[in-house]
Amino acid sequence: MTTTITPRVRNLVLLLLAVTGMLFAGAGTASAHAALTGSDPTSGVVVDKAPTQISLTFSEKVSTNNDSLRVLDPKGKRVDVGKPSNISGTTYAIQVRSGLSDGTYTVAWQVVSADSHPVAGAFTFSVGAPSKTTVSVSDQDVGGGLVGGLYGFGRYMSYAGFIVMVGGAAFILACWQRGAGVRALQRLVVSGWVALTAATLWLLLLRGSYTTTGKLGDIFDLNLVGQVLQTKTGAALVSRLLLLAAAALFIAVLFGAYDKREEEEKRDLTFGLAIGGGVVAAGLAASWALAEHASTGLQPGIAMPVDVVHLLAVATWLGGLSALLVSLYRAPADNQVGRTAVQNFSRVAFGSVLALVATGIYQSWRQLGSWSAFTDTGYGQLLLVKIGLVALLVGIASISRRWTARLADTGETAAAAETAVEERAQEKEKAHASASSKTADSSATSAEVSASSATTSTEAGASSATTSSKAAASAEGDSDLAASSSSSSSSTGGDSEAPGGSKRAAQLARQQAAVDSTRQKRLRDADPIRFGLRRSVLAEAAVAVVVLAVTTALTTTEPGRTEEDAKAAKASSSSASSSSSAGALTLDMSFDTGGTDGKGVIRLDLDPARVGGNEMHVYVQRPNGRAFDVPEVKVAFTLAAKKIGPLPVTPDHITTGHWAATGIQIPMAGDWKISVTVRTSDIDQTTVDKNAQIG
Numbered sequence: 001m002t003t004t005i006t007p008r009v010r011n012l013v014l015l016l017l018a019v020t021g022m023l024f025a026g027a028g029t030a031s032a033h034a035a036l037t038g039s040d041p042t043s044g045v046v047v048d049k050a051p052t053q054i055s056l057t058f059s060e061k062v063s064t065n066n067d068s069l070r071v072l073d074p075k076g077k078r079v080d081v082g083k084p085s086n087i088s089g090t091t092y093a094i095q096v097r098s099g100l101s102d103g104t105y106t107v108a109w110q111v112v113s114a115d116s117h118p119v120a121g122a123f124t125f126s127v128g129a130p131s132k133t134t135v136s137v138s139d140q141d142v143g144g145g146l147v148g149g150l151y152g153f154g155r156y157m158s159y160a161g162f163i164v165m166v167g168g169a170a171f172i173l174a175c176w177q178r179g180a181g182v183r184a185l186q187r188l189v190v191s192g193w194v195a196l197t198a199a200t201l202w203l204l205l206l207r208g209s210y211t212t213t214g215k216l217g218d219i220f221d222l223n224l225v226g227q228v229l230q231t232k233t234g235a236a237l238v239s240r241l242l243l244l245a246a247a248a249l250f251i252a253v254l255f256g257a258y259d260k261r262e263e264e265e266k267r268d269l270t271f272g273l274a275i276g277g278g279v280v281a282a283g284l285a286a287s288w289a290l291a292e293h294a295s296t297g298l299q300p301g302i303a304m305p306v307d308v309v310h311l312l313a314v315a316t317w318l319g320g321l322s323a324l325l326v327s328l329y330r331a332p333a334d335n336q337v338g339r340t341a342v343q344n345f346s347r348v349a350f351g352s353v354l355a356l357v358a359t360g361i362y363q364s365w366r367q368l369g370s371w372s373a374f375t376d377t378g379y380g381q382l383l384l385v386k387i388g389l390v391a392l393l394v395g396i397a398s399i400s401r402r403w404t405a406r407l408a409d410t411g412e413t414a415a416a417a418e419t420a421v422e423e424r425a426q427e428k429e430k431a432h433a434s435a436s437s438k439t440a441d442s443s444a445t446s447a448e449v450s451a452s453s454a455t456t457s458t459e460a461g462a463s464s465a466t467t468s469s470k471a472a473a474s475a476e477g478d479s480d481l482a483a484s485s486s487s488s489s490s491s492t493g494g495d496s497e498a499p500g501g502s503k504r505a506a507q508l509a510r511q512q513a514a515v516d517s518t519r520q521k522r523l524r525d526a527d528p529i530r531f532g533l534r535r536s537v538l539a540e541a542a543v544a545v546v547v548l549a550v551t552t553a554l555t556t557t558e559p560g561r562t563e564e565d566a567k568a569a570k571a572s573s574s575s576a577s578s579s580s581s582a583g584a585l586t587l588d589m590s591f592d593t594g595g596t597d598g599k600g601v602i603r604l605d606l607d608p609a610r611v612g613g614n615e616m617h618v619y620v621q622r623p624n625g626r627a628f629d630v631p632e633v634k635v636a637f638t639l640a641a642k643k644i645g646p647l648p649v650t651p652d653h654i655t656t657g658h659w660a661a662t663g664i665q666i667p668m669a670g671d672w673k674i675s676v677t678v679r680t681s682d683i684d685q686t687t688v689d690k691n692a693q694i695g
Contacts, residue, residue, distance in 0.1 A: 102128030161196030167319010595684030627657025669695025
């Protein structure tokens with residue numbers, strides 16, 4: 001049995017490591033989830049007057065520290081003062097020294113997005129005229145390198161541990177309660193708990209270096225660990241550790257008191273364990289949902305519960321699959337997993353797949369937002385790979401379901417095979433004993449004839465006959481009597497023969513263990529239907545390993561919706577930069593009201609973008625660039641520094657996708673926040689804003 005399962009396990013482990021390595025190597029450092037959507041001054045712009053502060057606008061809220069925003073002069077010296085502050089929404093600013101001299105300045109930023117992933121970048125602007133600069137920001141490698149790879153591997157192991165632990169326990173309670181006494185299943189569930197606990201501690205140590213310096217030596221920096229504990233991700237990891245303590249108690253009861261109960265007594269305890277274990281499992285799943293993708297972006301109040309259901313469905317299906325695989329290969333011959341347990345898991349897996357499809361569709365829509373994002377973004381391409389793998393997995397599962405149906409039709413095939421093997425063994429033993437008895441009787445008869453025919457050496461003849469009888473019996477049954485002879489020899493041979501007897505006993509014990517192992521494997525392989533089921537479940541498990549690796553890569557990849565917003569922001573920056581020299585202001589802002597046909601891009605033109613009267617044009621376009629009408633568009637101007645506004649403006653509808661207003665009075669120069677409210681239906685409405693220097 002050992003030589004059969006070991007190569008398969010080794011191949012699965014090698015596949016896991018290979019796929020994980022390729023995916024994480026390909027993910028690189030472009031896996032940030034917050035994107036820079038605007039800045040003031042904009043990238044590459046040349047301004048006449050030195051700014052007093054630098055503001056950056058991101059696609060979502062971010063976490064900052066003292067060094068998150070840095071402004072460097074042409075010689076590489078910092079000219080920023082104070083700490084970064086959140087001035088409005090997703091806009092953050094840092095003050096700079098007054099009276100900056102002419103030249104090119106570099107703005108470098110490194111923040112942590114709301115879904116826990118670090119992001120960094122840099123851009124330049126010039127005062128008066130561009131100049132040479134000694135600043136190099138090409139080594140921005142936040143979230144990458146060796147620390148990034150180790151952190152990614154820790155994330156994979158945490159997901160794998162969660163799936164194995166939760167799915168294995170669910171398989172025992174819902175499908176095969178007698179499995180609580182199977183050592184192989186006990187080791188599987190406990191190993192899942194150990195993997196999740198170790199990975200959580202590992203991530204807690206790596207987190208500080210992963211989001212800041214990226215240096216391996218900073219892993220054990222207690223100051224960084226303390227900073228991590230004050231963040232949302234740190235709180236989620238600590239909560240996970242506390243829930244794992246409760247999970248340890250659950251596992252102890254499952255494999256302790258529960259396993260020792262009789263079948264009738266297990267029913268009431270099964271319900272209690274299912275409720276308690278479900279609460280702990282949901283809490284563990286929430287530790288991911290509250291700190292990652294689901295906690296930010298569109299509809300977080302709906303996305304987080306959906307994410308919890310998605311994770312629990314994954315664990316029930318794939319974790320239960322691993323438990324079934326171990327049961328089919330490692331369960332003892334006298335306690336094999338029966339057809340009822342396999343049918344129960346088939347029904348549970350089918351329900352889990354339905355939950356995965358429903359929650360997966362919602363998550364895909366939320367993270368992509370358009371069909372084109374499937375092919376135009378890295379997240380969409382990875383998602384297509386995952387969909388294909390899941391389809392393959394479902395296809396193999398259908399084969400397993402057919403094996404399960406045949407297993408049910410054959411009734412007690414495995415039990416009958418085991419009985420037949422045992423009966424054949426008993427028949428061989430009886431035949432062997434009968435042959436030995438006949439040989440002994442024949443030898444005794446010959447000895448009696450010899451004794452009666454001899455007249456002078458009766459005693460010698462009797463002695464010879466006795467010796468012949470023993471030799472014949474030994475020749476026929478030496479293998480069956482070897483253990484008895486050894487036992488008799490060790491018990492009668494005295495102290496001088498004790499060492500030799502012990503060695504012989506140990507050797508016979510090893511031989512007996514090998515015979516038992518071979519017998520158990522023969523009993524398992526006696527049923528061809530059960531053998532086919534094991535093969536198909538093994539294939540499912542192999543595909544599941546790859547699915548888990550792709551899923552882990554998806555959690556570290558920028559969502560397609562965010563990536564498209566970042567592309568629109570870059571286009572907006574270039575438009576604003578080119579129009580600034582002409583005295584006009586152009587802003588592009590992506591919006592999504594969440595309803596049908598609720599996604600698009602707003603382009604706002606303000607001319608001449610100075611103090612006094614201005615003319616404004618607002619254009620509403622679909623993501624593909626085509627103009628379309630919406631029920632309502634409103635604009636407001638706010639100068640927070642001087643507590644002016646909001647100054648509302650309701651533009652007139654000119655033509656399809658075009659609104660305009662004239663005589664817009666800007667009372668004074670400053671960093672104005674321009675907010676645009678778009679309503680696409682009676683109930684679907686959103687407001688987007690950007691800051692821009694006017695005057």
